[in-house]
Amino acid sequence: MTPRPHWLFGDQLGPHFLSPPHGGPDAQAPVVMIEARSVLSRRRFHRAKAHLVLSAMRHRAAELGDRVTYVRSRTYAEGLEQALGRRVSHRSDAHHGSPKPARRPDGSPRLTVCHPTSRRALDFVGALDGVEILPARGFLVPxxxxxxxxxxxxxxxxxxxxxxxxxxxxxxxxxxxxxxxxxxxxxxxxxxxxxxxxxxxxxxxxxxxxxxxxxxxxxxxxxxxxxxxxxxxFVGRDGPRLFPxxxxxxxxxxxxxxxxxxxxxxxxxxxxxxxxxxxxxxxxxxxxxxxxxxxxxxxxxxxxxxxxxxxxxxxxxxxxxxxxxxxxxxxxxxxxFGEDYRHRNALRHTAPLPDWFLGLDADVVTARCLSTVLAQVRDTGWTHHIPRLMVLGSRALQDGWDPAAVTDWFHRCFVDGYDWVMLPNVVGMSQYADGGLMTSKPYTSGGAYIHRMSDLCGPCAYRPTDRTGDHACPYTAGYWAFLHRHRARLAANHRTAQAVKGLDRLKDLPELLDAAARRGDTPP
Missing domain, CATH: 1.25.40.80 (Serine Threonine Protein Phosphatase 5, Tetratricopeptide repeat)
Structure with missing residues (x-):
């Protein structure tokens, strides 16, 4: 019997996704790859990210040569039908039959695929009749x-x-x-x-x-x-490709x-x-x-x-x-954690992301750290983990932006961003929206941390030590405003209780909170 085709998603491009031992595809399995434009049309991705993913998929198809059927289609469903030359029925309607059965004569599925990396993709392939989902690859721990x-x-x-x-x-x-x-x-x-x-x-x-x-x-x-x-x-710029x-x-x-x-x-x-x-x-x-x-x-x-x-x-x-x-x-x-984790919002943050952040408009931002990092994202679709957490994520946390919207932004705007990557990183680590399931405290700070760990503060119009006034650092002011807003919760956390006590020493706290309330969507 001929080997069953194996479907490769666009984030399953290495040779280890086609190696047969231990629950892999057949050794000489023909390969199906589908480039579905609907993935890019649903949301506004970074242009460099779209370029990288499509380039990687098309390069892999070129390497596989005659072994691969590479389909460019509007949706995955249309692409799969075109690749296999038949309709693959959903399990819910499989009993109605199909002109070309989804299963082989011996009763085995006609198509294999390694466990996808997103719940949406897993739900899609899991609902198809005649598709065998193999164990996940690309990770150390099953x-x-x-x-x-x-x-x-x-x-x-x-x-x-x-x-x-x-x-x-x-x-x-x-x-x-x-x-x-x-x-x-x-x-x-x-x-x-x-x-x-x-x-x-x-x-x-x-x-x-x-x-x-x-x-x-x-x-x-x-x-x-x-x-x-x-x-x-798209958002962002698509300069020369920077990643493999x-x-x-x-x-x-x-x-x-x-x-x-x-x-x-x-x-x-x-x-x-x-x-x-x-x-x-x-x-x-x-x-x-x-x-x-x-x-x-x-x-x-x-x-x-x-x-x-x-x-x-x-x-x-x-x-x-x-x-x-x-x-x-x-x-x-x-x-x-399951699908419900996506909707966690322990701090009840609901503010929408401002347009300047959504559009990666770094030039309208005065705070040098935020402007610099936002420009890095705009130009390359990448920054390392500290700018992500302590500049971008901290700004969102201090200003009370909706964590689901923040998660979506990180997913769309980073070349390495996928649903599985950003959901725990943003909901749990960056925005503390899970209330401590993943980390023991919120990760945010005043300008002093950024000043100590970078050269970003020197030429800035703001001063990391100033909480109020014309030169007040938005991160320093935002840090104290955040502690005040969640005083009861953070006072009960042994890792943040000492910081909360510091609020009582701030004589300028009313002025600080008033300025924070008036800032609104104005870029810091």
């Missing part, structure tokens, strides 16, 4: 193993640190015998240095960047045409990072420099989330660099924690 770990942790919470140690032990990552290499599980305290003063950039090799080709030219032409025809609308779109490019980026940038990654992991938005970061989140890299190969290469004496332990541990810890943790919480 769903059933996480479920078993979570059951054991009932009552103690599902905190990252416990999960991270469990993954390290289970996969023998940075372990010496039964204990962590170097004697400590977490070297985060060594990775919080401010940027070197007097330097505009870090003294490290520039990140690896791709070279565009004819496929990128074709993608850009199509996006231009779709915009002209009114089929889609092929397996070969992704491996080149990984090798370059481990060899040239990993040694300096750790100490400045949380720092920001105006002229150096990438610092020592890997820029591997986009190819990882497209499925071009497998997380195991990333952390194993990093550990090999440490064992060979080519990178310090604090840098390697920080990188391993991001991938084997945080990335895995976020992936599994997305599924563990």
């Amino acid at each position: 769903h059933d193993e996480f479920a078993a770990w979570a059951d054991r942790g009932t009552g103690r919470g599902l905190r990252l640190e416990g999960f991270y140690r469990w993954v390290r032990e289970r996969h023998d990552l940075l372990m010496d015998g039964d204990g962590p290499t170097g004697g400590r599980w977490n070297l985060d305290q060594d990775n919080r240095e401010p940027p070197p003063r007097g330097h505009d950039t870090l003294d490290v090799r520039a990140p690896w960047r791709p070279r565009e080709d004819s496929i990128d030219e074709e993608v850009r032409h199509d996006l231009d045409r779709w915009e002209r025809d009114g089929e889609v609308s 779109a092929t397996r070969h490019e992704a491996l080149s980026a990984l090798r370059h990072f481990v060899t040239h940038r990993l040694p300096d990654f750790g100490r400045y992991e949380d720092a920001m420099l105006t002229a150096d938005p990438v610092m020592s970061h890997s820029l591997l989140s986009a190819p990882l989330n497209l499925g071009l890299l497998d997380p195991a190969e990333c952390v194993e290469r990093a550990e090999q660099a440490y064992r060979a004496g080519d990178a310090p332990l604090n840098s390697v541990e920080g990188f391993v924690r991001q991938i084997a810890g945080w990335r895995e943790y976020v992936w599994h919480l997305y599924w563990h």
